[in-house]
Amino acid sequence: MKITSTAVSLNVEDVPAAAAFLTKHFGFRQEMAADGFASLTRDDAGVHVVFLRRGLATLPDDQRDDHARGVILAFVVDDLEGELARLQAEGVKITMPLTTEEWGERAFQVRDPNGVIVQLVDWNGAPEFGPATRGTAAGSHPRLG
Numbered sequence: 001m002k003i004t005s006t007a008v009s010l011n012v013e014d015v016p017a018a019a020a021f022l023t024k025h026f027g028f029r030q031e032m033a034a035d036g037f038a039s040l041t042r043d044d045a046g047v048h049v050v051f052l053r054r055g056l057a058t059l060p061d062d063q064r065d066d067h068a069r070g071v072i073l074a075f076v077v078d079d080l081e082g083e084l085a086r087l088q089a090e091g092v093k094i095t096m097p098l099t100t101e102e103w104g105e106r107a108f109q110v111r112d113p114n115g116v117i118v119q120l121v122d123w124n125g126a127p128e129f130g131p132a133t134r135g136t137a138a139g140s141h142p143r144l145g
Contacts, residue, residue, distance in 0.1 A: 007039070007048035010068035011059070012114035018051040021112040025092055026075070049073065072109070072117045080122040084108055 012018045019038040022028040028040040028049065036053035055064055077083050084098060087110060095117070096109035107121040 005048065006046065007050050008071075008073065009050040009052055010071060010073075010116055011052050011054045011056075011063070011066050012068055012112075012116065013054055014114055015051045015053050017113040018116065022049060022118075025087060025090060025110075026118070045075070068114070068116050072119050074107070074119040074121055076121050076123070078122070080106055080108070080120060080124070083120050 010018070015033075015036060015038050019028075019030055019033070019040055022040050023030060026042075028042050028045070030038055031041050031048070032039040036056045038051045040049045040051075041047075052059065054067060057064075080098070084094070088094065092110050094108055095111050096107070096119075098106060098108045100106045104123055105121055106124060107119050109117050109119045111117055
């Protein structure tokens with residue numbers, strides 16, 4: 001198998017609001033859109049974010065009415081404090097304050113207009129768990145792998 005791209009698809013009530021939130025506050029750009037669908041990307045993100053409107057007829061019956069609950073859309077960033085200050089200045093409500101975990105991850109969270117959790121993360125708290133060791137036994141991350 002050869003994987004040529006990666007995407008996460010999230011079912012939400014208001015696709016335009018979700019797309020506008022990631023575009024305005026996180027620098028994503030919309031690549032494709034139609035009624036009930038939007039695909040967003042960033043050149044540096046490594047993943048496409050797709051929003052699908054709940055109830056969309058093209059979704060299988062057992063997924064059609066699901067909502068993206070319990071999903072954390074996490075982005076590793078270089079300047080966590082700077083991003084926190086920027087989002088606060090833009091009026092984005094911080095729903096989880098800046099927190100440091102025992103494994104070295106530092107993170108804070110916001111929610112988009114549909115309740116989707118967006119988390120910004122860095123590894124400045126513990127260099128031994130930084131990007132150079134991620135994926136090894138010493139650097140495995142409980143959420144990002």
